[in-house]
Amino acid sequence: MRFPLGSVESGRVGLDSSTVGIVAGRAPVLDLYRTGTGSVPVRSRDWPAGRSGTYREAMGAPYHQFCPVAKAMELLDERWTMLIMRELLTGSRRFNQLRRGLPTMSPTLLSKRMQQLVRAGLVERTVDAGVVEYVPTAAGQELRPIVEAIGAWGIRWIGELGDEDLDPKLLLWDLHRNVDPDLLPDGRTVVAFTFSDVPGKARHWWLVMTADDIDVCDFNPGYDVAVEVTADLRRMVEIWRGDLAWTDALRSGAVQLSGDPGSRRSVPAWFAPSRFAAVPRP
Numbered sequence: 001m002r003f004p005l006g007s008v009e010s011g012r013v014g015l016d017s018s019t020v021g022i023v024a025g026r027a028p029v030l031d032l033y034r035t036g037t038g039s040v041p042v043r044s045r046d047w048p049a050g051r052s053g054t055y056r057e058a059m060g061a062p063y064h065q066f067c068p069v070a071k072a073m074e075l076l077d078e079r080w081t082m083l084i085m086r087e088l089l090t091g092s093r094r095f096n097q098l099r100r101g102l103p104t105m106s107p108t109l110l111s112k113r114m115q116q117l118v119r120a121g122l123v124e125r126t127v128d129a130g131v132v133e134y135v136p137t138a139a140g141q142e143l144r145p146i147v148e149a150i151g152a153w154g155i156r157w158i159g160e161l162g163d164e165d166l167d168p169k170l171l172l173w174d175l176h177r178n179v180d181p182d183l184l185p186d187g188r189t190v191v192a193f194t195f196s197d198v199p200g201k202a203r204h205w206w207l208v209m210t211a212d213d214i215d216v217c218d219f220n221p222g223y224d225v226a227v228e229v230t231a232d233l234r235r236m237v238e239i240w241r242g243d244l245a246w247t248d249a250l251r252s253g254a255v256q257l258s259g260d261p262g263s264r265r266s267v268p269a270w271f272a273p274s275r276f277a278a279v280p281r282p
Helices: 068-076 081-089 095-101 107-120 144-157 168-177 233-241 246-252 261-270
Strands: 031-035 038-042 123-128 131-136 189-195 204-209 214-217 227-231 255-259
Touching: 068 081, 081 095, 081 107, 081 131, 081 144, 095 107, 095 131, 095 168, 107 123, 107 131, 168 189, 168 204, 168 214, 168 233, 189 233, 189 261, 227 233, 227 261, 233 246, 233 255, 246 255, 246 261, 255 261
Parallel strands: 189 227
Antiparallel strands: 031 038, 123 131, 189 204, 204 214, 227 255
16 A cells, blocks of 8 residues: 555654644534634535435434534444445545455445435545546545555554465556556566465466556566566565564565566566555554
8 A cells, every 4th residue: 555654654643633634613513624724513404416316325324323423423333334435545546446445345245335325425426528537635634644554553563474374466456556656667567476375366466567557467568577576475565564673685586587688687676665564562
């Protein structure tokens, strides 16, 4: 995931009133929209013009508490909701992009959650020339530091990964959106990944990279391969999370690179670990 994380690297992710839009006063704040002068409370009876339904229809099971944490969690603790916001806040805009970042979520459930988030005012659905995109609203953007803080907490305190947590689709999707195009050579560069412990077609993946676009392919795109990365899936996930350094992985043989010497040297820079990798562990 690629966030402008601020203080995540130091392990000091802080949330203050200016960050999360806490509004003083006694009004029952149900939705927050950032403006140039602060956060504006929007009550259920002031439902934004043009939006169908009610705020309650967008919520999950109620806690029947007036606590603002409880009210927020009525929306946010529905399964997949925060992961959808993670994808939107890292740049996914179209339905198929969201699906690639959430490969085990059914399209039907994703569609339902997107409708809920639009009704709740966290996401705006736009249509341009027949192309549908989903964009976080000001209220959705205010979840960014919360998602970052959850990620930092998770990598610090929940380090154990089961085999069922390892997904080559998600890994390649994360790798592709973390590539810095400025580090790529001119023209097209293709990197092939072979996960030796993954059975069937999911063993082989390709990233086709140019300065303008980076594509994830689960089939051979037919271009010359500059470098091939061979490793167990778990080792590559550990590199991505920051649990295993590229230098240690290459020195031990846990990851093997073959191909053009210049491209082999560039692989660790092209595929830098997640920004969460810098979060201190206990």
